[in-house]
């Protein structure tokens with residue numbers, strides 16, 4: 065199938081997707097900001113996250129985010145709360161590498177502690193990352209790369225942090241659906257996970 069058709073199936077089937085709002089800095093010192101919903105956590109020790117920038121649909125070129133990460137080995141993942149959706153969507157056009165999308169979006173860069181790309185002040189959770197590995201899947205339009213990063217410092221707004229956990233109602237993170245649609249995480253339901261104990265013969269239950 066043409067990659068565009070596969071893409072529609074991919075973004076319609078894997079929903080809702082978390083969004084990494086990734087800040088990077090080029091070797092020349094230009095800040096860059098872009099959203100990636102092919103994003104997830106990998107493991108907590110070491111603390112690894114992953115996201116996947118595709119090649120540009122028209123030319124097959126690498127996106128600025130990937131080029132910057134390959135140049136500097138550093139990036140910041142900023143979590144997208146509902147209030148950030150409007151400024152984030154302004155960073156979607158494929159601006160040239162000379163454009164600082166912090167300015168386009170009207171967002172505030174704050175210096176990171178351990179990496180050169182700035183954090184997004186308005187984001188409630190910011191993860192400073194060092195590049196671990198880029199896995200490339202082709203070089204043409206429709207291809208992409210998997211970027212694995214080691215989170216070396218996390219900044220969490222006190223308003224979303226309770227007893228070592230993130231409060232989802234305070235965070236108001238959004239998920240990406242297909243096209244221009246997003247999902248709120250407000251319709252949640254509890255369901256207890258089974259344990260081995262549930263399958264033990266009655267007499268063995270403690």
Ligand SMILES: Cc1cc2nc3c(=O)[nH]c(=O)nc-3n(C[C@H](O)[C@H](O)[C@H](O)COP(=O)(O)O)c2cc1C
Pocket residue numbers: 083096097098099100101102103116117118119126127128129130152153155156157158159240
């Ligand atoms: C919510 C959202 C999610 C996105 N997810 C992805 C993604 O997972 N992969 C991708 O290549 N582009 C994704 N994009 C598009 C990129 O953000 C866009 O191509 C951007 O211009 C890349 O910027 P850069 O060249 O500065 O890296 C997404 C855009 C939005 C608004």
